[in-house]
Amino acid sequence: MAVRIRLTRKGRKKQPFYRIVVADSEAPRDGKFLDIVGTYDPMQNPAAITIDNEKLADWMKKGAKPTETVESLIRKVGTGAAAAA
Template sequence: MAVRIRLARRGRKKQPFYRIVVADSEAPRDGKFLDIVGTYDPMQDPAVVTIDNEKLTNWIQKGAKPTETVESLIKKHGAAAAA
């Protein structure tokens, strides 16, 4: 089972809100996930990113790979676990 750290969309039409989740790579985008690591709200100015660094570090150490989008959010947020 390949585990990815990726975005799961929430919110309404034209008002997206994303959870940063740890999920099996074959699970649907908004489907079953293992853990919530943070959130991303692109509708705020500037966009708001909240990440639980402890959970993120733990999942990366276990072998979870972030997607390109999540990786860029981690770098912009300044999370210590960006690996």
């Protein structure tokens, strides 16, 4: 089971809101996930990004790999886990 850290979409039509989740790579985008690591709200100015650094670091130590988009969000926030990515 390959584990990925990726976005899942919430919110209404034309008003996206994303959760940063840890999920099996074969699970559907908005389907079953293992843990919620943070949120991303692109509708705010500037975009609001919140990440639980402890959970993120723990999952990355266990071998979870972030997607390119999540990796760029981690870099924008400047968490310590970005070095591990």
